[in-house]
Amino acid sequence: MSILKIDGVTKRYANHTALDNVSFDIPAGCIFGLLGPNGAGKTSLIRIITQITGADSGEIYFKGEKLRPSHIKDMGYLPEERGLYKKMKVGEQLLYLAQLKGLTKDEATARIKEWVVRFEIKEWMNKHIEDLSKGMQQKVQFMATVMHEPSLIILDEPFSGFDPINANLIKDEILRLRDNGATIIFSTHRMESVEELCDNIALINRSRKVLDGPVREIKDTYKTDTYQVIGNGQLLITSPDFEVLEQHDNHGVFRASIRLLDGASPNDLLRYLIQRVEVHSFVELVPSINDIFIRKVKETYHA
């Protein structure tokens, strides 16, 4: 079941098109990567989902219903451009933002207490935001985004500016939220940063969707049946079933990228190698999302 269905969304600004007939589904309960270079249209799409702006044409369905203002309180949005009221105290700020999301004062207070324990920030509650370190501010910001327990959480460039420790903390929180049933949309241009987190992705380039689907399927589609082998011995492949793409020899140690041709299986290659050399490592070379993206973009240009 999809929590969000984007159907032919187009958005034009005065002198450029931000989104051109973009359609894809976001399954419920997954971590979804909305990927693409800067200026591809990611933020425009997110602003349409969060109803900050409207689409020129096309529809978006949230949990099967056409998007409407009441859906806002079931979404949490961490914009790329983020900030807090510097002169407000942490506790007041969280209470205020949670109430704006429709929580009552009592609910909000209770939730804040939970999070304060989880993030161990009790002693900050009466500090002004401007007195906090940047990492602390980001934790507060993240809390404010998910405080109202939305079923859809949208994070725009979530790890930009996070130090590694806090980034890991946030990653753990995101996984926990996903396990509790929330759907998370990651929007980023740094594709490698979310590759291991995402279940599904959509690639956007120049206001068009390039491809979308489960990460595993995409990788299967784009894998090239290439294996990297490292071992001892003199490797000389003469079989017509395999093609050596790259080979380095160094004091009897070799490293080679070998492609299977015409229905040969990995085991065929392994058997062939074992008879001739000593194999230390045998790994499939899976294309990264980044590689796939670049390939896909090249294809669309040449087409």
Next chain:
Amino acid sequence: MHKIWLIIQREYLTRVRKKSFIIMTFLTPLLLAAFMVIPAWLATISDSEDVVMVLDESGLFADKLESKEDLKIIPIAAGSLEQAKTAYQETDYTALLHIPKLDLDNPEGIRLYSKKNTSLQVKFRLENMLEKEIESQRFMASGIDREMLNKMKANVTMTTVNLSESGERDSNVWVTSGAGIIGAVIIYFFIFLYGVQIMRGVIEEKTNRIVEVMISSVKPFQLMMGKIVGIAGVGLTQFLLWVVLSTIVVGGVQAAFDIKPAPTPIEQMQAGRDLATGEESAQTQEESQANMLSEVSSAISNLNFPLLLGCFLFYFLGGYLLYGSLFGAIGAAVDNETDTQQFMFPITIPLIISFIMSYTVVIQNPDGPVAFWMSIIPFTSPIVMMVRIPFGVPASELLLSMGLLILGFIFTTWIASRIYRVGILMYGKKINYKELSKWLFYRV
């Protein structure tokens, strides 16, 4: 509605709890009290006695120059000017008046010597005394004596009366204009002070980058209106606290020091006139001052306070809302405060013009065409109409002006909200008027 209310609360509370707000709120009445006490205190100091030595070589003024309560005259019996000067040097008297032999038709050569600069007041009073004495001597010479002259003198004070359907009422031009001007001044400063606060608030949200977080929860319009209304609340609170605190502080100071308030402009005018007309009319002066005071207080009590106050509140809020939303739009259109200048200009111009016009043209001719049109047009009416109201404005004109102000407010808020919703998400772009006008018709 609930969300707007939350925003209003936040805008209000964060500002009211600021140190600067608390300091301003308590300092201003204290300053006011100081302004009241210090001149009064200074006045008591300068009321010390002036002593003037007089060397009268003409013999015309012997015994005629009489000592007054605070101006003592010490005649020097005889001797040369040089001797008198030496004698004066040894005293700490205020001045030495030297009257040489005089030609009554052409009294020249009278000199006033002093160690420090003599106050204008002493100079005027001495001049007056001498003039009067010379005059009466001239009258004598032409056969008219002082008493006969006094009988012929006339003293006229005119009481202005308003004729209206509700009957006759004493009015006083000073009181009437004063009431209007005070209202106009307060509205003018309120719009500026708090309008700029709206603008700063919006810029702050933009530079803090919190605005996108906010508008993923609330509509831009709610955010803008919440801010405008919240800040209006801050302004009203400050204003009311000033009124209450000032009354307490001023009352307390008066009770504690038993000081009369510093002279009002009216009294100063009066005093200036008295100085010119001279000493002899001290009696009439007191009388006319008493008249004046009773006239002023009766005029004050005859002002239509409920109407005045109601209109004040209406134009106070109406003007603030009209301009406040425009200030908010400016804040949304720019990235930082230094870029606001070009957009502030067209907003401040009508405010400044109406402020200047109100204490010149409008006050001189409150029913003239300039006053009429400026009190009808929404951008100038909050200030100009306040000046006109104490003079009496036909109900139809008042209703027209108020109605247009409401329409004007709706219009500027519409424009402002269109600019605001686009501007708050726009960073790093220099905006010009052409760009702004496009924003009005963006589909968002």
